[in-house]
Amino acid sequence: MPPHGSLLGNAVPRVEDPDILSGRAEYVDDLDIPGVLHLVFVRSTVAHAELAAIDTTGAAGMPGVAGVFTAADLDVPVAPGMMVVNPEIKRPPLAKGKVRFVGDVVAVVAAESRAAAVDAAEQVIVDYEPLPAVIDPEAATDPGAPLLFEELGTNVASGSRDGDGDPLAGADVVVRGRFENQRMAVVPIEGNAIAVIPGNAGTEDGYDLTVYVATQMPHGWRKQAVDLFDIDPARLRVVAPHVGGAFGGKAIVAPEHVVAVAVARHLGRPVKWVESRSENMVAMPHGRGQVQYIDLGLRNDGTIVGLRCRIIGDGGAYAGFGGGLAGWTTKLMAQGPYRIPRIGYDVASVVTNTTPMGAFRGAGRPEAAAFLERIFDMAADELGLDPAEIRRRNFLPADGFPHRSVMGPNYDSGDYDAALTEALRLAGYEALRAEQAERRRRGDRMRLGIGLAAYVEITAGGNSQEWGSVEVHSDGTVTVKVGTS
Numbered sequence: 001m002p003p004h005g006s007l008l009g010n011a012v013p014r015v016e017d018p019d020i021l022s023g024r025a026e027y028v029d030d031l032d033i034p035g036v037l038h039l040v041f042v043r044s045t046v047a048h049a050e051l052a053a054i055d056t057t058g059a060a061g062m063p064g065v066a067g068v069f070t071a072a073d074l075d076v077p078v079a080p081g082m083m084v085v086n087p088e089i090k091r092p093p094l095a096k097g098k099v100r101f102v103g104d105v106v107a108v109v110a111a112e113s114r115a116a117a118v119d120a121a122e123q124v125i126v127d128y129e130p131l132p133a134v135i136d137p138e139a140a141t142d143p144g145a146p147l148l149f150e151e152l153g154t155n156v157a158s159g160s161r162d163g164d165g166d167p168l169a170g171a172d173v174v175v176r177g178r179f180e181n182q183r184m185a186v187v188p189i190e191g192n193a194i195a196v197i198p199g200n201a202g203t204e205d206g207y208d209l210t211v212y213v214a215t216q217m218p219h220g221w222r223k224q225a226v227d228l229f230d231i232d233p234a235r236l237r238v239v240a241p242h243v244g245g246a247f248g249g250k251a252i253v254a255p256e257h258v259v260a261v262a263v264a265r266h267l268g269r270p271v272k273w274v275e276s277r278s279e280n281m282v283a284m285p286h287g288r289g290q291v292q293y294i295d296l297g298l299r300n301d302g303t304i305v306g307l308r309c310r311i312i313g314d315g316g317a318y319a320g321f322g323g324g325l326a327g328w329t330t331k332l333m334a335q336g337p338y339r340i341p342r343i344g345y346d347v348a349s350v351v352t353n354t355t356p357m358g359a360f361r362g363a364g365r366p367e368a369a370a371f372l373e374r375i376f377d378m379a380a381d382e383l384g385l386d387p388a389e390i391r392r393r394n395f396l397p398a399d400g401f402p403h404r405s406v407m408g409p410n411y412d413s414g415d416y417d418a419a420l421t422e423a424l425r426l427a428g429y430e431a432l433r434a435e436q437a438e439r440r441r442r443g444d445r446m447r448l449g450i451g452l453a454a455y456v457e458i459t460a461g462g463n464s465q466e467w468g469s470v471e472v473h474s475d476g477t478v479t480v481k482v483g484t485s
Helices: 017-022 114-121 218-229 255-267 277-283 321-327 365-383 387-392 416-427 429-442
Strands: 037-043 049-055 065-069 105-111 125-130 156-162 173-181 193-198 209-213 236-239 271-274 290-298 304-314 343-350 468-472 478-482
Touching: 037 114, 037 255, 037 277, 049 105, 065 114, 065 255, 105 114, 105 255, 156 321, 173 365, 193 255, 209 218, 209 255, 218 236, 218 255, 255 271, 290 365, 304 321, 321 343, 365 387, 387 416, 416 429
Parallel strands: 037 271, 209 236, 304 343
Antiparallel strands: 037 105, 049 125, 065 105, 156 343, 173 290, 193 209, 193 271, 290 304, 468 478
């Protein structure tokens, strides 16, 4: 057996541990930047409201405050994020006229210390005129639901239909389920963090702007920033120091990042923002957030006739790209490792008065596996089949690759039956089933649950780009450099 952690048979030592364990690791918050100003954001305390007035005069006059800015004071470009679900929906990094979720950024304070910035932020007075809010994605589709964007006339940001005819035609049995893949906060150990040093601060010769940012995609971040601020790429330096977790939540240029860059350029001084834990829970894009109606048609022998999926993706307040994953990676993964001849797939991405949605740990793919495996278990129960057996009867055959799935992706290879058989052997599946039956027969208070899931994942796709290089040296060693962390 090759050493743990390697597909090539060689040991892969962890090179990052000594710095992390000894405290030598340097995160954004550890940077000692001369003359840095600290940013604190004033966030909406209501889910949906008109902004009647924002009074910053008291905050601006407090000790140590270098500036207090609202959308009226600062020219900040709109940050669309990695994937625009609906190009008509724009999110101003500083709210204009309206707030649409608890945590929406209303103003920003720049001060000589974080304590001074916090004190000043508490003196910003915001006059809200509350509006009805909608937080449930299904309720948001109702024609009478409060509208987040009145000009659109609907809360449905995007949608599509795939598949012709009735995918369940000819089925002996149809199993139906409604599943909620609930939204969740990303909560990395380190929240969002950024330090911006303008060139005229005199600390980074050769660049108009130097940015230290906690990001999982520094090259992607740099490309977005170049486009947003119309900066010469050669004049922008982006550094990703140590990053305390990301999991999808640090894959984009966040609105707060855009504001930080704008404030640094406006004041001509370095600025730093480190997200608090309470901020993180409402501000960093959440993940998941799907309501799934699934119908599986089968013959009496347990083989599949077709699958119908009707899915609502919650995009949060500004149609965050996570709401679009229901129509992208979840759709591409809807077939899983199974032989499903027909699939009908209807999807709608909606806006709600909640934290915008983004990516989290698989970004749309686990959502597909969740509904597929759940409906398989329900079908096994309906037909009186063992959950492992119904999967075996419907696996794509090992000699059927390469295979183009109904949803479009190419599967290069696989032997799913062999993998399941080995997993069941290692687990002692038959003995577990026998123990489960015996506990039921005895009426034991402690029952035994056995879960099964078969899963295949897309590992290439999308339009995000990163930098990489491979050098093979004369002594046979190899150096690999990649942009991701």
